[in-house]
Amino acid sequence: MQSHPILYSFRRCPYAMRARMALALNDVSVEIRELILKNKPAEMLAASPKGTVPVLIDTSGQVIEESLEVMDYAVTHGSNPTLTVPSSDELALIDSNDNVFKKALDKYKYFDRFPELTQADYRQQGEAFLQQLEQRLTKSTYLFGDNMRYGDIAIFPFVRQFAHVDKAWFDSAHYPHLKPWLEGFLSSAPFANVMKKIPCWQTGDAPTYFPFNEE
C-alpha cells in the first residue's frame, strides 16, 4: 500500500496549481508525479482515462480527477486547516470562473484558433469577470472577506494566466485592487513552493514528496 497519496500534476496548469496550493496550504503531503500533457504516464491514464490533470489517487486507491475535488480532499485531510469548506457564494464565483471566464481566457490566449472575433474582443469578454473581482476587492482584502479563502485559491491561477497573455496590457490596465490581490499570491512562499521546477516522473523513479521542503 502507498504511504502517501499520488498526485499527477503539470506545473503550469491552473487547475493543477489550485490543487497544489490547497494541498500546500493545508499541509497534505503527497507523492508528486510531474508530467507533460503530450506524454501522460500509462499509470495515470489507467487510473483516470479522461486524461486531465490534476489526478490524485489516495492511499486506498480512490481516484480523484477534478481539481476542486482535490481541493476538497485537502480541506478534509489537512493537518493545517488554512482552507475550509467553500460557501455557496464561493462556489458560484468559482463556477463563473471555470465555465465562463476560462472560455474567454482560452479564446483570448489562442485567438488565432477563433477567428470569429478579435483578440481584443475576447479580452473584453474576460474583463467582465475581472471587473467583478475588482468590485469585490474594493470592499475587502480577499474575494470573500478579509481572510484568504478556498475561492481565492481556486480562482487566482486563472487570473494569473489571463494577465500573462499580454503582460504589457495587464500592467497598464486599471485594476487597483485586483493587481495587489494577484501579486500577493504570486509573491507568497506557498506559491514559490507550488511552482518549483522538478523533472518529469518516470516509472520506477524514487518518490518526490510535495510540498517540497524549504531549503
Ligand SMILES: N[C@@H](CCC(=O)N[C@@H](CS)C(=O)NCC(=O)O)C(=O)O
Ligand atoms: N475540470 C478539470 C479540468 C482539468 C484540465 O482541463 N486540465 C488540463 C491542463 S490545464 C488538461 O489536463 N488537459 C488535457 C490535455 O491537454 O491533454 C479539473 O478541474 O481538474
